[in-house]
Amino acid sequence: xxxxxxxxxxxxxxxxxxxxxxxxxxxxxxxxxxxxxxxxxxxxxxxxxxxxxxxxxxxxxxxxxxxxxxxxxxxxxxxxxxxxxxxxxxxxxxxxxxxxxxxxxxxxxxxxxxxxxxxxxxxxxxxxxxxxxxxxxxxxxxxxxxxxxxxxxxxxxxxxxxxxxxxxxxxxxxxxxxxxxxxxxxxxxxxxxxxxxxxxxxxxxxxxxxxxxxxxxxxxxxxxxxxxxxxxxxxxxxxxxxxxxxxxxxxxxxxxxxxxxxxxxxxxxxxxxxxxxxxxxxxxxxxxxxxxxxxxxxxxxxxxxxxxxxxxxxxxx
Numbered sequence: 001x002x003x004x005x006x007x008x009x010x011x012x013x014x015x016x017x018x019x020x021x022x023x024x025x026x027x028x029x030x031x032x033x034x035x036x037x038x039x040x041x042x043x044x045x046x047x048x049x050x051x052x053x054x055x056x057x058x059x060x061x062x063x064x065x066x067x068x069x070x071x072x073x074x075x076x077x078x079x080x081x082x083x084x085x086x087x088x089x090x091x092x093x094x095x096x097x098x099x100x101x102x103x104x105x106x107x108x109x110x111x112x113x114x115x116x117x118x119x120x121x122x123x124x125x126x127x128x129x130x131x132x133x134x135x136x137x138x139x140x141x142x143x144x145x146x147x148x149x150x151x152x153x154x155x156x157x158x159x160x161x162x163x164x165x166x167x168x169x170x171x172x173x174x175x176x177x178x179x180x181x182x183x184x185x186x187x188x189x190x191x192x193x194x195x196x197x198x199x200x201x202x203x204x205x206x207x208x209x210x211x212x213x214x215x216x217x218x219x220x221x222x223x224x225x226x227x228x229x230x231x232x233x234x235x236x237x238x239x240x241x242x243x244x245x246x247x248x249x250x251x252x253x254x255x256x257x258x259x260x261x262x263x264x265x266x267x268x269x270x271x272x273x274x275x276x277x278x279x280x281x282x283x284x285x286x287x288x289x290x291x292x293x294x295x296x297x298x299x300x301x302x303x304x305x306x307x308x309x310x311x312x313x314x315x316x317x
Contacts, residue, residue, distance in 0.1 A: 008279045016075030027293030031060035034296045037309045048236040050132040051109035059292040062098035067289045081166040088166040089154040103188045110195035113237050117202035185255035192244045199237045235305040242298045246291040257284035
């Protein structure tokens, strides 16, 4: 048991030391390029672009606040969170905050695509720039209030004589937060799958039935422009689908980690078992960041429109 624990500890150190900086750089470049593309004149009036802009801003902050901090702490033993209670609480609070805000913006974009690809003009009219801005603005305020309790129960915990960890103190709030986290890890991916499926179904139907265009901020009337609009809608749906798939693939480790943590809490745990729980959680934390670091590159692979825009950006067009 002790040998397996030390191997796992060594694995997480190497993971954060070598892979951590790579994903930080790759993630920052990904977010910056995506922001440049989606704020370009020919895309920024599309509601899905607005959600992608918010999504990438949240991703960038998540990388800088959370992944960078964990990489320095675990990979290089530079741990301000273990020496400053203020920073410990700040880091954990915003890690929780962005961990739920990022997929929430992705979920909003998925709902928007279901609306905009609907057969019914009235449903398509629901998708507006005003609604997008309002939704994007309300969500951070909502999550700030919901998660405010995290600040007051976060502390620097001593797991064993020479092992400290910045996390929430054991108690009822920890149990409630853990169950909420498990539900979030199940609920959001399930909704993403549902809305992703509905978007794909609508797109497939669009190939068979001509949708009557409606006036709006991101809709154009006319045969050629209508086809262009529908082509762009398909491109956005493709980008969303790949984002959903990568998010679910790398996120599933976290609910497994949380369930394992609850199982071990109901048993008498040794120091090695407790340490193993935190080691697995650290690996799950790293995995959670990955989809938010690579979305630009997956968009380049699946979307011709996005590839062309990236070329134009790199060529200063």
